Amino acid sequence: MRTLNCIIVDDEEIDRLMATSFVKRYPYLNLIGVFENSEEAFKVIQNQAIDIAFLDIDMPTLNGLDFRKQTLHIPVCVFITSHPEHAVESFELEALDFIVKPLKFDRFDKTMQRIVEFLEIKHKAQLFESSIGGDIFYIKEGHNQTKVKLHDVLYLEALKDYTLVVTNEKRHCVLSSIGNLLKEVHFQSFIRIHRSYAVQKQYIKKIMPYEVELHNNKHIPLGRSYKDSLNVIL
Structure with a gap:
């Protein structure tokens, strides 16, 4: 240890x-x-x-x-x-x-x-492996490793001890809390907007009282305790 x-x-x-x-x-x-x-x-x-x-x-x-x-x-x-x-x-x-x-x-x-x-x-x-391309990372799913492009990830969603990495095509489930996942170098562009959600800052289209709208018109809940910090960062 x-x-x-x-x-x-x-x-x-x-x-x-x-x-x-x-x-x-x-x-x-x-x-x-x-x-x-x-x-x-x-x-x-x-x-x-x-x-x-x-x-x-x-x-x-x-x-x-x-x-x-x-x-x-x-x-x-x-x-x-x-x-x-x-x-x-x-x-x-x-x-x-x-x-x-x-x-x-x-x-x-x-x-x-x-x-x-x-x-x-x-x-x-060791859920993730860095690749030569900065926009690429790998997710371990069973015995396989799935390549994911960072700019394809819409948001992260907490699911107890797991986190869903959500793209337009698929929802990848990884064994890691959303808090730990956000410490990974690949996810520095993400911002926590709710205890269960994090999104890429550049994909935020509109901030409303209780939710955030992304550029693809997806609506994500906005936690009250995260609203002030979100306004400051943006």
């Missing part, structure tokens, strides 16, 4: 100390920082690649859920909280696990096992 950079964000001192003590039991975890609020954490992660974020939810100013919405580039998110009612919303934000306080080591260790398995699968999957 390679070294994994992680952060802990929790406004409760005892909980921060407990989580810190557990993290230090794993030699492959590199604790970049322990923070009592999200604002302090943001200052550090701007210049540091983070693999895992252990987050509390109920925090002043910017809670853990809102922090996660702005840090979806972090591959693994684990919520550690006293509020089990937020479980559904946390998994909608691609959380890998949700731990209810008080934090205990046996439960934390199960989470670490899930993290290791998740990262190993992600590494071994």
Whole structure:
């Protein structure tokens, strides 16, 4: 297991100390920082690649859920909280696990096992292969590799642990979350407009209150939390 950079964000001192003590039991975890609020954490992660974020939810100013919405580039998110009612919303934000306080080591260790398995699968999957042509990538479908032209992709649609890569001719299903897929070099031209959808910026024809219209007249839902960032980028 390679070294994994992680952060802990929790406004409760005892909980921060407990989580810190557990993290230090794993030699492959590199604790970049322990923070009592999200604002302090943001200052550090701007210049540091983070693999895992252990987050509390109920925090002043910017809670853990809102922090996660702005840090979806972090591959693994684990919520550690006293509020089990937020479980559904946390998994909608691609959380890998949700731990209810008080934090205990046996439960934390199960989470670490899930993290290791998740990262190993992600590494071994290698869903895509770069080609000489920058507009071409390959999708593994069973034992075969299908060549897809990037400019033919209309949008990406999340489907639980899978993502649909949708073209005019076909819908390709790949074993990867939409968040992880958007980190791939081939998909830098895509923008998230909904927790379940991402589109190519140049294909956006019109932005409406609740949906986006593409140049082929296809209408895609527009999430409220993504609308402001979409207007800024465009």
